[in-house]
Amino acid sequence: MQTKHALMLPLIAGSLSLAAVSAQARMTPDQVDALLKQTGEYGFTHYEEISFDDGEVEVEGWLDDNWTADVDFTLQGEAVREERRRRDGGARGLSADDVRNAVKAATDEGLTQIEEIQTRRGNTIEVEGYGQNGGEMEIHIDAESYKVINIDRD
Structure with missing residues (x-):
């Protein structure tokens, strides 16, 4: 599976940058919705945890039935750290x-x-x-x- 190295997260129709959101370490429900759309494009199918902290958005979940991922996104929306693990048993977590x-x-x-x-x-x-x-x-x-x-x- 190809690793994607950058993911821009345009929030609320591009009017609010991830930097503005992450600087406050909180998101509104509309911003969470936009984040889910973008992480879906990145490849996430199921989520175990989404957290907004220390100027980053961390997403933990499943990319498909065999791979889990833990990805940190920078203020600019770039995936700076990705850890993938192959796991059996199918995707778990939240759609x-x-x-x-x-x-x-x-x-x-x-x-x-x-x-x-x-x-x-x-x-x-x-x-x-x-x-x-x-x-x-x-x-x-x-x-x-x-x-x-x-x-x-x-």
Whole structure:
């Protein structure tokens, strides 16, 4: 499988650069949607974790049924680190639509900025970020129904 060395991530119809998003280490739901489209073009089919931290976007997931990848993207949208592993058993994790549904469930609870999305034990999805008042939120969502199971607010 050919390694792609650069991936530009035009967010919100190109009006906001990845640099602007990563500098704040958070993304809006619309920016997550744009990121999912671009990482899909990169080759991701399933996601285990997406995090926005330290000026980078890190995506962990599956490229197909046999390869997992952990890719860091720079502020300019270039893939600077890619680690691939061959694994048996087929792709696991969340589809792009699963991520979108979880983000919608979290935003319906007041989450406005997202730092991390990841799969958890017990068939749950955890979405971490900040609400409208700036307070931290950690929302646990059932991965099948997308119903909110628990909300931790700090």
